Amino acid sequence: MQWFSPTDDSAPVIQPGKHIQSKYPGREMPTLPPRAVVFCLGKGLPVLRERFAVSQTMEQLPGFIAHSPVYQAQGNSQVCFLHGGYGAPQAACTVETLHALGVQEVLLVGLCGGFAPQLSVGDVLLPGQLWSEEGTSLHYRQAEGFVDVPSVQGKALGLCLEGAGFPVRRLPTVTTDAPYRQTFWKEEQWRGLGCAAVDMEASAVATVCTYYGMACTVALMVSDKHPVREGDPPWTWGSRSFAESRDRFIAQCAAFALGQKL
Numbered sequence: 001m002q003w004f005s006p007t008d009d010s011a012p013v014i015q016p017g018k019h020i021q022s023k024y025p026g027r028e029m030p031t032l033p034p035r036a037v038v039f040c041l042g043k044g045l046p047v048l049r050e051r052f053a054v055s056q057t058m059e060q061l062p063g064f065i066a067h068s069p070v071y072q073a074q075g076n077s078q079v080c081f082l083h084g085g086y087g088a089p090q091a092a093c094t095v096e097t098l099h100a101l102g103v104q105e106v107l108l109v110g111l112c113g114g115f116a117p118q119l120s121v122g123d124v125l126l127p128g129q130l131w132s133e134e135g136t137s138l139h140y141r142q143a144e145g146f147v148d149v150p151s152v153q154g155k156a157l158g159l160c161l162e163g164a165g166f167p168v169r170r171l172p173t174v175t176t177d178a179p180y181r182q183t184f185w186k187e188e189q190w191r192g193l194g195c196a197a198v199d200m201e202a203s204a205v206a207t208v209c210t211y212y213g214m215a216c217t218v219a220l221m222v223s224d225k226h227p228v229r230e231g232d233p234p235w236t237w238g239s240r241s242f243a244e245s246r247d248r249f250i251a252q253c254a255a256f257a258l259g260q261k262l
Contacts, residue, residue, distance in 0.1 A: 003138040016064075016099070020101065030101065031102040032070065032098065034105060035257065037082075037109060037253065037254060038082060039081070039109050040084045040091060040108060040199075041250075043246060043250060044081075044083060044250055045082075047250040048081050052251075053074045054081065056069050057080065061098075066085040066093055068085070073258050080103075082094070084205070086201070087200050088175065088177050088203070089177075090201075091136075095204075095205055095208040095209060095212075103214070104214055106205060106216045106217070107157075107217050108201065108202060108205050110218075110221075111220060111221055111246075112173055112220040114196060114222040114226065115196070115228065116195075119196055120222065121245075124221050124222075125221075126220075129149065129172040130172065130175055130206055130218070131146055131172060131173070132144070132146070132174075134177040137207040147206050147210070148210070150216050151218070152217070157256055161249075164252050164262065166249065172196065173196060174197070174199075174203075175203035184229065184230055206218065219253055223246070
């Protein structure tokens with residue numbers, strides 16, 4: 001049986017809008033700004049609160065799985081910020097909820113593990129294509145394999161990050177939902193496809209955005225470098241300067257979304 005059928009025009013049993021409305025009985029369903037920055041890393045919202053004048057506009061995102069607080073910058077009604085969750089199912093549910101609340105464009109800010117020899121911890125990837133090895137996307141599209149990122153801001157974001165001193169790479173990445181099955185053989189196959197790094201949310205976010213006609217840009221910082229061959233130095237997380245680079249990356253992405261310069 002196919003997970004997704006283009007001829008299935010029946011309604012979902014649980015619909016995002018109706019689910020949200022059930023949390024606001026007798027009240028008008030809230031709306032969000034047209035653009036959302038979705039952090040899929042733990043330091044996203046803490047850095048936002050530390051470095052920008054923001055206020056909480058929603059205590060909890062009224063979704064099925066993800067329940068992040070939602071923030072907006074003072075004087076800016078066009079963009080909101082939230083945590084998107086971890087892994088493809090949670091991130092996809094976040095996008096479903098955002099779409100139901102009026103969001104039209106998503107900037108996903110996250111981390112990835114680099115398995116291409118030319119990458120270093122702290123590099124930023126702005127992929128135009130994502131190789132999907134997570135199951136969530138197959139509920140929204142019939143084809144397997146690469147997902148195109150429906151970005152309208154990728155070029156401008158890349159120039160912004162390069163101007164701030166970040167090494168920016170425009171290479172395809174992989175999204176997986178089985179991090180402990182990233183074998184040496186598997187990562188060699190990924191390199192053969194031209195991919196350079198792996199995360200756990202991006203292809204699901206891009207797929208759901210495409211399904212609903214939303215724009216989406218993906219920005220991933222390399223947080224760890226994978227050994228290429230057995231016998232290479234073992235996997236380790238980050239580097240001495242990674243925390244500082246990560247926080248600058250988060251702040252730069254937030255400033256870009258707000259139209260500010262740091």
